[in-house]
Amino acid sequence: MSDDIPFNRALALAPGQVEEVAPGVRRLLCDNPSPFTFKGTMSYIVGRGRVAIIDPGPDDARHIATLLDAVRNETVTHIVVTHTHRDHSPGAARVKAATGAPTFGEGPHRAARPLNVGEAPRLDASNDTDFRPDHALADGEVVSGDGFSLEAITTPGHTANHMAFALRGRDLVFSGDHVMGWSTSIVAPPDGAMSDYMASLDKLGRRAESTYLAGHGDVIRDAPRFVQSYIRHRQGREASILHRLGKGAADIPTLVRAIYIGLDQRLVRAAGLSVLAHLEDLVARGLVATEGAPSVEGVYRIA
Numbered sequence: 001m002s003d004d005i006p007f008n009r010a011l012a013l014a015p016g017q018v019e020e021v022a023p024g025v026r027r028l029l030c031d032n033p034s035p036f037t038f039k040g041t042m043s044y045i046v047g048r049g050r051v052a053i054i055d056p057g058p059d060d061a062r063h064i065a066t067l068l069d070a071v072r073n074e075t076v077t078h079i080v081v082t083h084t085h086r087d088h089s090p091g092a093a094r095v096k097a098a099t100g101a102p103t104f105g106e107g108p109h110r111a112a113r114p115l116n117v118g119e120a121p122r123l124d125a126s127n128d129t130d131f132r133p134d135h136a137l138a139d140g141e142v143v144s145g146d147g148f149s150l151e152a153i154t155t156p157g158h159t160a161n162h163m164a165f166a167l168r169g170r171d172l173v174f175s176g177d178h179v180m181g182w183s184t185s186i187v188a189p190p191d192g193a194m195s196d197y198m199a200s201l202d203k204l205g206r207r208a209e210s211t212y213l214a215g216h217g218d219v220i221r222d223a224p225r226f227v228q229s230y231i232r233h234r235q236g237r238e239a240s241i242l243h244r245l246g247k248g249a250a251d252i253p254t255l256v257r258a259i260y261i262g263l264d265q266r267l268v269r270a271a272g273l274s275v276l277a278h279l280e281d282l283v284a285r286g287l288v289a290t291e292g293a294p295s296v297e298g299v300y301r302i303a
């Protein structure tokens with residue numbers, strides 16, 4: 001989508017293959033590739049003997065069977081979920097049924113703001129509204145296991161309940177879908193919110209950990225710098241929107257055509273929602289105006 005972020009679109013990991021990606025951390029790729037999930041969802045196993053599973057993945061019997069097989073002589077003590085999208089959290093129910101381990105996460109799925117009049121949740125099919133963590137985590141709360149501690153970091157924006165997890169003492173963060181090495185994150189109202197997303201990037205960018213393990217794609221090295229490129233990318237998008245509106249009022253399809261050159265047709269709707277996310281933020285900051293609440297049908301102009 002953009003060349004200003006040092007993306008890594010290589011991933012030498014086949015679905016079903018379990019690999020130690022960092023000391024004490026194994027990963028397993030689910031076979032659910034798509035324009036939204038890259039080569040698939042990455043599930044992580046933290047520790048040895050008594051382990052945590054981070055993001056069990058979609059409700060995919062084969063993936064969960066492989067995940068459980070990888071820990072067959074071990075005990076799962078924690079099931080941790082970064083956020084409630086269908087490619088991340090539904091597998092928690094199967095892992096819990098098989099192991100009895102409790103689930104941890106920020107909370108059930110919720111929108112970032114109330115729906116506007118006549119508005120339907122746009123990417124509703126991607127939401128897992130069934131997940132209820134046994135333990136709701138607050139920002140900074142630490143999940144302690146046998147030989148590992150995971151610090152919960154609230155990172156709303158991609159979803160309202162998104163959490164990243166720092167593996168204490170290991171210079172490593174599980175960044176979920178908030179920061180990914182292969183692509184920008186989708187921020188789609190009403191479930192996502194750009195102002196929250198940018199604040200969450202600032203929050204992660206101030207942390208020292210150098211390595212991120214994301215929900216999709218390969219390891220991110222030099223993570224603080226990568227986060228800064230993510231921030232600059234969003235600022236660039238915002239500048240492009242303001243630049244186009246500087247030439248005259250425009251609706252969202254016009255803005256998408258002006259800003260996303262060569263966009264995969266399957267991503268046009270998501271791009272429109274991303275532009276809406278920026279416009280919501282710009283209207284809230286008083287830089288852009290529209291009739292009524294910002295919506296996908298609205299026409300926007302410089303305030």
Ligand SMILES: [Zn+2]
Pocket residue numbers: 083085158177
């Ligand atoms: Zn997601």
